[in-house]
Amino acid sequence: QLIPRAAQREKTLLQRICLWAWEFSPHLSYYPELQPGRYHLLLDISSCLRLFGGISAIIDSMSEGFKELGVTARPALADTPEAAHLLARAENGYSDLLSADDSLNRQALTSLIAQQSIQDLSISPAQKQKLRSTGIETLAQLQPLPASAIARRFGIELGCYLQQLLGLRPDPRPVFEPPATFRQSLEFLAPVKQQQNLQKAIASLCQSLSRFLHARQLQTQLLRWQCRLEDQSDAVFEVQLN
Secondary structure (H helix, E strand, C coil), X not given: CCCCCCHHHHHHHHHHHHHHHCCCCCCEEEEEEEECCEEEEEECCCCCHHHHCXXXXXXXXHHHHHHXXXXXXXXXXXXXXXXXXXXXXXXXXXXXXXXXXXXXXXXHHHHHHHCCEHHHCCCCHHHHHHHHHCCCCEHHHHCCCCHHHHHHHHCHHHXXXXXXXXXXXXXXXXXXXXXXXXXXXXXXXXXXXXXXXXXXXXXXHHHHHHHHHHHHCCCCCEEEEEEECCCCCXXXXXXXXX
């Protein structure tokens, strides 16, 4: 059965994912959709390593969380936002970038970034074509060129991009802020006939609420549930908490 894509549901799910990921780091942002159904979530975990037990522990915990959310995710690791973005888009793994003590091996990272194709860079198609026309296919071929030469031949924007990629220029990103209020819903593909079939959905929504309250350092005394019935009318009931 083919189901039309629901952009609003994707947006709601993305916000739910961000709220969940906010538990790992408050320094969180996400990229607009780059390809249909593909988004990039960016977390700065540098200040959270001791709390969660290191890089591997954080990535493992997040991978399990993505599975529970029903989302396919591919982790990437780097020391700048744009480098992490690049490696995630190119679907490069992170295990070879970790040293024996679970720290980031910057020598291995530098080597991996240099291997990346010009085609995977976040630059315009015209810039990619211009680079390829001069025989440049990878970053390793582009990096040795002086910054002045890159700006003169390929434009200032490319030079700025490379500096951000390599950590030579600030690259601030908009930070995700949890919403002020919590409202979330789940849709079923078919009418629910038995009460127990609602239990998993109720548990999922309560878990999301718990994350929201934890992130905002809040508590609630009232839950309001709204169910859409087969005749398109709504049943609303409230649960008072002590």
